[in-house]
Amino acid sequence: MNPVSxxxxxxxxxxxxxxxxxTYRSIFSKVLKRVKPTLSEEKRNKKVxxxxxxxxxxxxxxxxxxxxxxxxxxxxxVRNKREFDIFLxxxxxxxxxxxxELCITWGREVFSDTLVAYAQHPYLRVKYKGFSIDLVPAYxxxxxxxxxxxxxxxxxxxxxxxNRLTKKQKDEVRILKQFLKGLNxxxxxxxxxxxxGYLAExxxxxxxxxxxxxxxxxxxxFPVIIDIENHGxxxxxxxPFIMIDPVDPNRNVAAVxxxxxxxxxxxxxxxxxxxxxxxxxxxxxxxxxxxKLKTIIRKRNTKVYVYEFDAPDVIEDILWxxxxxxxxxxxxxxxxxxxxxxGFYYWSDNVKCVIMFELYHDKLPDIVxxxxxxxxxxxxxxxxxxxxxTAVDMQIVHDRITAIKKRRFTSFDHAFNHIITDKxxxxxxxxxxxxxxxxxxxxxxxxxxxxxxxxxxFTRTIxx
Numbered sequence: 001m002n003p004v005s006x007x008x009x010x011x012x013x014x015x016x017x018x019x020x021x022x023t024y025r026s027i028f029s030k031v032l033k034r035v036k037p038t039l040s041e042e043k044r045n046k047k048v049x050x051x052x053x054x055x056x057x058x059x060x061x062x063x064x065x066x067x068x069x070x071x072x073x074x075x076x077x078v079r080n081k082r083e084f085d086i087f088l089x090x091x092x093x094x095x096x097x098x099x100x101e102l103c104i105t106w107g108r109e110v111f112s113d114t115l116v117a118y119a120q121h122p123y124l125r126v127k128y129k130g131f132s133i134d135l136v137p138a139y140x141x142x143x144x145x146x147x148x149x150x151x152x153x154x155x156x157x158x159x160x161x162x163n164r165l166t167k168k169q170k171d172e173v174r175i176l177k178q179f180l181k182g183l184n185x186x187x188x189x190x191x192x193x194x195x196x197g198y199l200a201e202x203x204x205x206x207x208x209x210x211x212x213x214x215x216x217x218x219x220x221x222f223p224v225i226i227d228i229e230n231h232g233x234x235x236x237x238x239x240p241f242i243m244i245d246p247v248d249p250n251r252n253v254a255a256v257x258x259x260x261x262x263x264x265x266x267x268x269x270x271x272x273x274x275x276x277x278x279x280x281x282x283x284x285x286x287x288x289x290x291x292k293l294k295t296i297i298r299k300r301n302t303k304v305y306v307y308e309f310d311a312p313d314v315i316e317d318i319l320w321x322x323x324x325x326x327x328x329x330x331x332x333x334x335x336x337x338x339x340x341x342x343g344f345y346y347w348s349d350n351v352k353c354v355i356m357f358e359l360y361h362d363k364l365p366d367i368v369x370x371x372x373x374x375x376x377x378x379x380x381x382x383x384x385x386x387x388x389x390t391a392v393d394m395q396i397v398h399d400r401i402t403a404i405k406k407r408r409f410t411s412f413d414h415a416f417n418h419i420i421t422d423k424x425x426x427x428x429x430x431x432x433x434x435x436x437x438x439x440x441x442x443x444x445x446x447x448x449x450x451x452x453x454x455x456x457x458f459t460r461t462i463x464x
Contacts, residue, residue: 023276024211028175031281035078035178036171045072048129049084055110056086061102065089065140069154071197074161076173082131087154089140096121096149099137107135118315121149144247156247161201172210176200178281179210183268185261190320191348193258195265202228202243202253218270224254224262267462286459288451297443297458302342303362305412306446309438311353312430322428323348326435327355329426333419338364339412345457347450353434354450356457362412367392372401413440 037045049068056066070085071077088106090099100122108114113127117134126133136151144153165173180186180195188196206228207213225234225242231249234242241254241262272280297304311319327346334341340360347354370391372384381401385394388403395402409415419425420435427435447454 020276027276027278027281028172028210030278031175031178032171034282035174037077037079037081041079045082048131052084052086052128052131052133056088056106059106059109060088063091067155067158069158073158074165074201075167075170076161076165076177076197076201078174078177084131084133085136085154086133087136087138087151089138089155092139092141094139099139103135103137153245153248153251157198157245160247161198161205164205165201169204169208172204173197173201175281176204176210176213179268179272180265182279182281182283183264185257185264188256190256190317190324192261193256194261195257196253199243199253199257202226202246205246214269214273217266218273220266222259222262286455288455290447290451293451293454293458294443294447297447297454300358300458303359303412304356304443304446305359305362305416306354306356306441306443307416307435307438308352308354308441308449309434311348311350312434314430316350319348319350322431323353323355326427326431330355330416330419331357333422333425334412334415337409337415338368339415343457345453347453353431354453355435356446356453357412358457359412364407364410366407366410367404368407370403370405371397372403374399375401 049072053066060066065088067073067087067089068084069087070083071081072084088099088103090102094102104114104116104122104124107124107126111126111128111133115125116122117125121137123137124135126135136154138149138151138154141152144156177186177197177200180200185192185194186200187194188199203213203226204210206226207216223238223240223242227234227242227244229244229246229249231244231246233244233249236250237252237255239252239255239257240259241257242252243254245251245253268280312322314322323346327344331341331344334357339362342358342360344358345354345356370388372388373380375381375396376399384401384403388394388405391403391405393404395404409418420427420432420438441449
């Protein structure tokens, strides 16, 4: 290629690159306009916050500090978010019991709509003028290593982010949060198993911009390990995503992120770079045609079993891990019985729980083959034959003794009902009691009662 042609090719490449970059910038700008709080909204936020602080100062002790933490304190909050995380910082002369009791007592003195919630210790949830406030007791410490409770490090998170992100980068965080919301992977709740706000902030600290993050993430390999401050403690963790907390080397900020959530982020970051669009950030809400959905399910010609039961009276962060454990325990037992599971799903709204299994088949043969030890192992063969002396038949297959026995459970329903009553399954006690009283839903009832669940599972398609 002659020099003139090379110059022309480079000009063309630069033109295409600039065009693509302008497309990215245009999309990010449109997203930011929709997610960044307006000036009037910020004015109202500040007014309500000052009212809250004024009320609290009238009742708390003089040696207690009030500190705003979370996204409002960092300037990374999004539009229409009306949640304040307010910490009451106590000197260490107070016991853990005292700081919780005082926090709850003072909160109730100045706010009428309150609810005691629980994390590592009790705290108060308050409703005030349309805002949700978490009033949290913590200790005033000089560095995170002194922490006495898990929340003590939160003020250090605020300082760390504010010292490292510019205003423009905080806007990048807002855009990133919306991307995560669009993928349904935003939130550190165990129901979501997604990215926390702090994790989103740290990703922008590490990569400086959302575009650079997307480019790097599109090539991530499992496990993803990020250690911004080079603490060198990643070997302590075995999660698919490891983000060492800059203010606490012994904590993985991304511990709750599931493999599926991380995989979705990697895949859609890559897809956005190829086909940039605002729909990644604001996906269209699907219109669910129940009749069509029922037809889709029946045409799969699989066996779908759906069980509905009352949810236990526990907080969400206990309910979801135990529901997950319950589902996986049942799945393992079913597979050990030779049921081939195509897929499964679990869900709760804190009132009802739903567990669904989709199977290749729901009937098993009346007999089952049990393969024993090699016939060269005399004593083991004798034990095997004695254990299975009621077998329908005993054979030698190649070098192994094999028993043909009558199967105990041949139908899926019978197997399921046995599993949920069998203590060896390892179900949490509160779930075993409730799942025993389950109601089985047919496809029609399932779709009518839980269309969003059915739609999510049976039409979960990669949008390209």
